[in-house]
Amino acid sequence: MARRSLLISVVAMVLALPAAAQSYPGSKPITIIVPFTAGGPTDKVARDFAEAFRKSLGNVSVVIDNAPGAGSTIGIAKAARSAPDGYTLLLTHIGMATAPSLYRRLPFDVQEDFAYLGIINDVPMTLIGRPTLEADSFPALIEWAKAQPEGVNLGNAGLGSASHLCGLMLQSATRLEMVTIPYSGTAPAISDLLGGQIDLLCDQTTNTTAHVAAGKVKTYAVTTPQRLHSAIYKDVPTLEELGLTDFNVTIWHGLYAPTGTPQEVLRTLNNALKQALRDPEFVRRQTDLGAVVATDARTSPAEHKAFVAAEIDKWGQVIRAAGQFAD
Structure with missing residues (x-):
């Protein structure tokens, strides 16, 4: 009788797993860690994105948690240590690719400790x-x-x-x-x-x-290869056309989840990210700030990770040549 009860319990748990995955995120709030101060440029992007993201997830509450300090590494480490359940995410910028070269020791591995969800925008x-x-x-x-x-x-x-x-x-x-x-x-x-x-x-x-x-x-x-389309910048030249060959500095922002987050949850989050990037109000707000919302392959997890790996190599060369690093 005890064995039968145990078997019934196990079967019930197995049958409940797909239902739980399908119900994500349910009514539970999602927290996006931003490793910078409130009111800064990345915080502005995060709050605009959170509104569009909220809608694409069925109006679930999305909360911004500012965790600044140590060149963004405190907030990134906090996200890496979070429960891999889809309810704590990380939104950060190019610092994800530069931290491995800027710091001798990091409390996280940018390529191993995170599931990549997609690039959000590029900021000239x-x-x-x-x-x-x-x-x-x-x-x-x-x-x-x-x-x-x-x-x-x-x-x-x-x-x-x-x-x-x-x-x-x-x-x-x-x-x-x-x-x-x-x-x-x-x-x-x-x-x-x-x-x-x-x-x-x-x-x-x-x-x-x-x-x-x-x-x-x-x-x-x-600092972009081509002039910006914004009326404010249309007459401002690029550094490349002024003679600084291959000068291209664009600050991108991406979304991440802790490694170990279930694949079904990651698919839900990536689909919601792509939908949020098509939100007209989000696009308008980003355009007003001079940012370009991502529409290319980098909005997929694999391309996002490959892009960051290339950025790690690119900025590693620049940082090592300048001798800039911290403990």
């Missing part, structure tokens, strides 16, 4: 200067920079930030060694740029567009 970057800077064009800026006896102050939002990476490539491409000034985020860096405390900043359009549109900064170039 702009090279901008303080409003009182004497140079009005990029060629004039280079000549001005060469003539500065105490060097040029180049700000960034901290080790591993998008602006840090862009600054590394800018110095390498121009063969100009600048005085790098790291900040604790984008907001204080832009504040000091507007106030004239630093000379230059290379940062995402999600941060710079409002200041560029208002004419509050000198705008020298964009």
